[in-house]
Amino acid sequence: MQAVLLETIDGAIAPALSEMDRPDLRAGCVRIAVRASSINRADLLIRAGTHTLANSADAPSVAGLDACGEVVEVAPDVNGIDSGDRVMAMVPGGLAEEVVVPAAAVVPVPRAWSFSEGAAAVTALMTEHNALVTAGRLQPGETVLVHAAASGVATQAITLAKVLGAGRVFGTTRSHADSPILHRLGLDELINVSQANFADRILELTDGGGVDVILDHVGGPYLEDNLRAAAIKARIIGVGRLGGATGTLDMEELARKRVELIGVTFRSRSDEEKLAIVQALRQVDLGAHADALRPLVHRIYPWGKVVEAQKELAANAHVGKIVLEIR
DSSP states (O other), X not given: OEEEEXXXXXXXXXXXXXXXXXXXXXXXXXXXXXXEEEOOHHHHHHHHTSSOOOOOXXXXXXXXXXXXXXXXXXXXXXXXXXXXXXXXXXXXXXXXXXXXXXXXXXXXXXXXXXXXXXXXXXXHHHHHHIIIIIITOOOTTOOEEESSTTBHHHHHHHHHHHHTTOSOEEEEESOGGGHHHHHHHTOSEEEETXXXXXXXXXXXXXXXXXXXXXXXXXXXXXXXXXXXXXXXXXXXXXOOOTTBSOOOOOHHHHHHXXXXXXXXXXXXXXXXXXXXXXXXXXXXXXXXXTTTTOOOEEEEEEGGGHHHHHHHHHHTOOSBEEEEXXX
């Protein structure tokens, strides 16, 4: 079968479409004919050498972190999943014609979504549901601030927060050009951080009270102002570090407001913890909320254009997710 393998050429890691053996179907697993896979920020970090894929030592390194497609084979000990089911999953090496995934790791794709939409949604939904619900303990009516609101995971966070019953949802970006799109997703106010300090604006919008949950995809540079924008007993969830890993923290203010600063990542989680995230997401009736949660797809590339797709992601000019279709 074909797959996008990560090959080292002249000391640099580069993805290339190549041939490899089909994976064996293991107990407790299903075989998926992959139709689409999304591009993620971690793909760029893997190419830069700062992240590694969770492939076994004797297996080729296949690019991709998720997959969406159709089940074509089911292990004898698996119940509740049949050939022909449309599913999506976070899976290392998703950019292949076929992947084998534990049955407990797959999520049904809503009938109203295409395979490309499923690929765009799965990593973002798992990331942001874990951040909002498990880490952030979002309660109905609470206010939410989403940083880097135009990114693929953040656009999904906006829709998910609304479905989960959040009150007002605010976002930050460096360009107001994205405002109409993001407002249609459910954003109540978009703050252009190149024109205004987001903490000042949040305090204006909340009459000085601050927000209850902050989803930070930027990292260290926003830490000080996150604390200023936080309500008493707020939860600041560190999801990404696009702007850097270090920042300034006022411990006195942290204590006064009784704020929780929580970091989340998939890299240090066990397989059992990752499966628990899948099961938590499956408690959301995605089919009933298919329209509200429909992911924003910025562009679809054929999978042979993976390098071009990654370059567009690195340029940071997109709104929503970039997807590769596998034909």
